[in-house]
Amino acid sequence: MMAQGQSIKDVLREAILLATGLAIFQNAFALSDRQLVDSRNSILSTATSLKYPQIAHCFEQDRGFAKHLTNYVTGCIGNMRGQVKEVVQKVVPSLYGIHQVPIEDGQRKRFVRNLLLHLNYIFPRAMVTDSTTARTEPYLHPAIIAVLHKFFFHGRKSLGRCFQDTFLSMVDSNNAKEIPQAMLALVSVAIFAALKEWEQGLNESTSCEFVSANFSEQYDLHIMFLGTRILKTDGSGKGKYHALMARLYREAVS
Secondary structure, rough: OHHHHHHHHHHHHHHHHHHHHHHOOOOOOOOHHHHHHHHHHHHHHHHHHHOOOHHHHHHHHHHHHHHHHHHHHHHHHHHHHHHHHHHHHHHHHOOOOOOOOOOOHHHHHHHHHHHHHHHHHHHHOOOOOOOOOOOOOOOOOHHHEEEEEEHHHOEEEEEEEHHHOOOOOOOOOOOOOOOOOHHHHHHHHHHHHHHHHOOOOOOOOOOOOOOHHOOOOOOOHHHHHHHHHHOOOOOOHHHHHHHHHHHHHHHHHO
């Protein structure tokens, strides 16, 4: 029995890592049905690769057992997203200069709401409280780079290190690794969620959970922006896209 318990722990540990990889490289805000499928496939794949056929068989035959393991893995993906937001909440006030803007006369409220408009929060500014954004440098705001580094690349056991061979380049002429769209969009949506908590001028922790149902539209907005405004639907922006994502990777790992 103890051996079986350890084997289940082994499967869960690797399945969580695999499901996390699917999230940060493919879709960080998959809707619940898709996430459950990804979690289920991760468990079955892991049980097979670790040579635990009895667990794979039980998983396929015992609905209650399968539901328990699947929900556990899915919950861990939700926890990962929540941990990203926790990192974001620590850097947003300083890197967006929120405390530098007076509360009086609604100045801070207007400042934060301006950040939330038109994805303004993804663009760097000459001064943190400057209303002029560098529209030619999307996603290069220091907050985005800081969160990528702190959550995904800080430490030898970080997710970025675990998946270092999974980062690729989409251009044949340059093999510099790129930050994947899903990872970048996840960080960006977490920043959006944290800024929303400052929308009234003061920090107000929200009861709105950082889950797909609440933020999938914002996530899709970033995926669409990356695909249509930078990469372009005809692929003509491939060089620009690669330069951006490779720069983000380079700065995040340093």
